[in-house]
Structures are given as structure tokens and as C-alpha cells.
Amino acid sequence: MRYKVFGRHTGLRVSELVLGTGVFGTRWGHGSDPDEARRILDAYAEAGGNFIDTADTYQFGESEELLGQFLQGRRDDFVLATKFTQGATPDSGFLVTGNSRKAMVASLEASLRRLRTDRIDLYWVHYADGVTPVEEIVRGFDDLVRAGKILYPGLSDFPAWRVARAATIAELRGFAPIAGLQVEHSLVERTTEQDLLPMGRALGLGIVAWSPLGGGMLTGKYRRGETGRAEGLGGRVFQPENSPQRTTILDTVIAVAEETGATPGQVAIAWVASKGPFPIIGPRTVEQLDDNLGAAQLKLTSEQIARLDEASVIPPVFPYTVIEGREYRQRATGGKLDQLDLPAVPVA
16 A cells, blocks of 8 residues: 655655544444454554544444554554544533534543543544534644644535635644545545535645445445445435436446456545545455455556546536636636646645
């Protein structure tokens, strides 16, 4: 496995595939038992993986508890990321859920105990609660960084405008910079490409993509009658094959897989990686892990990427319907658009 630096605000060296551990445990009624979870982690590490993603709410705290056991004696070999917002139990209280500083601190201390560690390498707000100002979030993050409790802060599942505001406030006030952005991104969920991904690249954020397999849909297993996340998690975090375009997408993934000798899942993960984000793989078994890891060895051709792009294309939204039109871009460059070398990174 190869390694990359996580964004432009860190020197953190992370593996190209992230191990998601939402299925480490069985308290949700669907997941990996402790022995299988340990085998998955060991095999991921043996393959060179060093980037682990979890959350306090995963398996109602069991994911963190298992990782706390598994990482004893080798904690420094991994970049450990966890999240807060929902709490670790189904009945987590009113004041320790959400994005507030109180919830942040209470959740962090509980995660540290479950993970048996003295710091979190990358601490995510799991998703926006809609009521906590980003000023409170970035100041809370900065205090935790200065206290040595977390090393890098990140935002997951936030609107682009709020991420941009948070990153700007942190920069102007000298707070710890927002280091990471986590979004859903796959061949069946490309709306993040409208604003979130260009914003993340422009602001130098490390970008992590969850559900690159569309909850397993892009492996083609549901066509074979398997259930997986379609039923195992009550249908959550699952993209069904419910439209002619999604059927075309999966048909194209399978065709590219046949051309390359890869599996459809490997093609889907490799496509996400080709766009820049770090894909999160979330295997429930060692066999699924082995298949997922094969994506790191798969290099799609530009023609194959173009076919997958065409099959999964989404219509642009305003203002891109205007500003990306060739006529407008020509007008904005005095008729010399084709003679202009455009920036490699989107401008902020």
C-alpha cells in the first residue's frame, strides 16, 4: 500500500485506504464479532494500512472498545480517528449529544477511555447539528489541540459553506486549522462534487470518502440475492439500484471489472481514489477486506474513468450551469480560454 500526506495543513502520512470500523462489534445486531474484527485489523496492518476511522456511536461504543484492546502495544503504528455528535448509547443525554463544546469534551473523554489512549489523532464532528455555531466548534477544537487531547480536527457531513467558514475563522484567529473533510462519495453519490470536493481541495483539506461502494450496491452482490447492509443495518447507509441510471452505472462497473480482471468493488473503490479522496473501506469479514485491498493495486485507465464518469454523470446546479459554460468562460478570458493554463488546484 502507498502513503500520502493528509491535506496541506499537516505532515501526517496516511495509507491510501482507510479502515472503517463501523461494523467492529455486534451491538447493532449486524457486524463482526471480536475475533473477526481483530483478524481484519491485523490483515489491514499487514497490508500496510495505518489509518483507522471509528466513532463513539459505532456499535454503541463497542467499536472503540475493541480498538482499544487491539491497539495495545502498537498505538503509534496507526492514525486513529474518531467522531462525536450522537453519543455512544441509544439513550445518550440531551447535553452530551450535538456539536456543542460540552458535548465535544464529554464525548472525547469517554472515547479516550474506551480507546485506552491519551490522545485522538484526528477528531471529527460526525455531522452538523444545525444549532452550534462554527465559532464554538473551532474554538473547542483549538483548546483540545493545545491540551494535547487531539492532534488534528475535522468536519464530517457538513455543508460546504459551513466548512469554509470554519476553516477561515480558524485561519484568521490563529486556531488549529481544520485539517480534514469527510463526505459520502461514490459512483452513485456524486453530488459532493458540486461544492464540497472543490472546496476541500482549494482549502487544502485532507478528504476522506465514506461508502465508496454505495453500501455494497456497487459490488453487484445484491443482484445475486445477498442482503448485507440492505437489511443488516435496517437499510441505512445503503444506495439501492432503483433507477435506470444506477443500473447503467453498475453494468459499467461490471464491464470494467471484466476488462481489468478485478472485482466490481475494486473498480468502484479505485474510481473514488482516482478523484483524490481517501476511500474508507468497511469490511465485515477478512474475505471482504482482501477484496477491498485489491483496489490499491488497480490503476484504471483514463478511458475507463471517462466511461464510469459518463455513466454516473449528474446535472450541474446553479451557479455552475452559468459559470462553467464555455461562452461565459470565453467572455471572462477575453476570448483566450484555450490559451490559458488553468490552476491545478481550485481557487478559493
